[in-house]
Amino acid sequence: MRDLRSARAQRAITDEEHEALNLLVMGLSREVIARRLSRSIRHVHRLIASAKAKVGVRNELQLAIAAYRLGLLRPGTYLLEPPASPGAALPTPARRNAGLPLGAADDG
Template sequence: MISVLLADDEAMIRAGVRAILATDPGVDVVAEAADGRAAVELVRAHRPRVALLDIRMPRLDGLAAAAEIRRLVPATAVVMLTTFGDDDHVARALGDGAAGFLVKAGDPRELLAGVRAVADGGAYLSPRVARRVIELSGARMARRPVARDRVAVLTDRERDVLGLVGAGLSNAEIARRLHLVEGTVKGYLTSAFTRLGVRNRVQAAILAYEAGLVDADPR
């Protein structure tokens, strides 16, 4: 069972996220908070596997709360809930190495996939967040030749897998899409991450977008 703390100052958002998580019998929302300070205290009390934090909250914003959670309860993976109005904050959090980024108005499947990915020790970046961050940098096209040179060291199959990581698919979904076993997908990812010098799926997803490897409609 994946235990989750949910923190958002809007009760309706919390109710919606909780309802989506409730569709997965393997996920349990153990606590809710309406501000960042309460979120930190509840994480210390319940020690959930995943903390879903809104970026903009009273008393302590999501980024500051995430930093405290990582310091006090490092076993809890933090996923930031964002809106497109939070662009600068998302860029900041990317630099700090948050485990995941999800758009509140995104596909509910992304929420479930993201929670499961970070609970398993991975990272998850909503495709819409990745695309927006790269667009905001104003350097996507300028970076594309460099990114393509970086991914040129990969095999064709590794590039296929990287593109699907960028699209937000889990290892199991990638395996089904490419008619592989999940262990083989993990092997391709390990090799690709080593060749590219990336540490997690978030960095890999951004590189996949910059290199133009992501299908506009992967599902």
């Protein structure tokens, strides 16, 4: 039953919920996530609550773990520290310096 629910949840997570989840696992607060998504804090609360309900978990930690297990997120592909300025580009799994330590430059 859990696997069937998880498969449905994976298909049901919206792009906006997925984006909020990515920012959440980067350690950003809901206030910062709201700014990044150009949404209200209340809307971000709803996105996260909706994702938790779809996956069948009670808190953000369980949501992050479930997202990794479902393949919604991939370990090691997101920076642990958010970009310094709110307008800075967000990291993506395909960033050029993937695998390099934070702050290291790629000489290639």
